[in-house]
Amino acid sequence: KNQVEQSPQSLIILEGKNCTLQCNYTVSPFSNLRWYKQDTGRGPVSLTIMTFSENTKSNGRYTATLDADTKQSSLHITASQLSDSASYICVVSPYSSASKIIFGSGTRLSIRP
Amino acid sequence: EPEVTQTPSHQVTQMGQEVILRCVPISNHLYFYWYRQILGQKVEFLVSFYNNEISEKSEIFDDQFSVERPDGSNFTLKIRSTKLEDSAMYFCASSRDNSLQETQYFGPGTRLLVL
Numbered sequence: 417k418n419q420v421e422q423s424p425q426s427l428i429i430l431e432g433k434n435c436t437l438q439c440n441y442t443v444s445p446f447s448n449l450r451w452y453k454q455d456t457g458r459g460p461v462s463l464t465i466m467t468f469s470e471n472t473k474s475n476g477r478y479t480a481t482l483d484a485d486t487k488q489s490s491l492h493i494t495a496s497q498l499s500d501s502a503s504y505i506c507v508v509s510p511y512s513s514a515s516k517i518i519f520g521s522g523t524r525l526s527i528r529p
Numbered sequence: 530e531p532e533v534t535q536t537p538s539h540q541v542t543q544m545g546q547e548v549i550l551r552c553v554p555i556s557n558h559l560y561f562y563w564y565r566q567i568l569g570q571k572v573e574f575l576v577s578f579y580n581n582e583i584s585e586k587s588e589i590f591d592d593q594f595s596v597e598r599p600d601g602s603n604f605t606l607k608i609r610s611t612k613l614e615d616s617a618m619y620f621c622a623s624s625r626d627n628s629l630q631e632t633q634y635f636g637p638g639t640r641l642l643v644l
Contacts, residue, residue: 459620459635519572
């Protein structure tokens with residue numbers, strides 16, 4: 417069964433610190449992997465998209481990595497800000513279906529001043 | 530910046546009633562989607578829509594659900610006879626195409642509560 421698992425479930429860090437969120441998936445073959453940021457009560461907002469052939473993708477202070485061999489991805493946030501407090505969701509698209517994307521349960525990140 | 534909008538933001542309904550959730554996708558987008566997120570759970574794919582017909586749907590999207598693009602701007606999700614377990618946040622999304630690098634843009638969601 418295609419699954420996307422994320423860790424940790426929640427994380428608290430101090431403002432200005434860096435952090436790394438993990439995503440493991442069993443979707444195979446897959447076409448792309450995305451990281452989304454979801455503020456409470458809002459829709460997800462895309463941060464990065466990587467195809468199966470890409471290893472890294474950056475968007476400002478966000479850097480995503482992908483290891484297709486181990487089926488792992490990470491999202492690294494540098495110099496965290498209070499506005500980074502949100503859920504971060506890993507999403508994988510099966511190769512057979514670009515639409516039926518599979519969401520992870522997310523990591524709830526809290527940035528403390 | 531263009532964005533996906535959804536109405537209403539909140540809807541409370543009695544079990545067995547019909548509800549229609551409305552979405553206005555980004556104007557030059559061609560692919561439209563509905564997702565739901567039950568409180569505390571993962572976001573789940575419901576259906577995708579292209580060229581005025583359903584292109585894919587999940588097991589969740591049974592005969593109680595239907596989608597429609599009644600005019601050039603709106604995209605609706607209808608639940609014919611709501612059940613308690615339909616209570617969730619429903620997100621609409623749109624994209625220009627469904628290529629590998631294409632981003633899906635999500636609306637703010639409609640929170641549906643079935644009593």
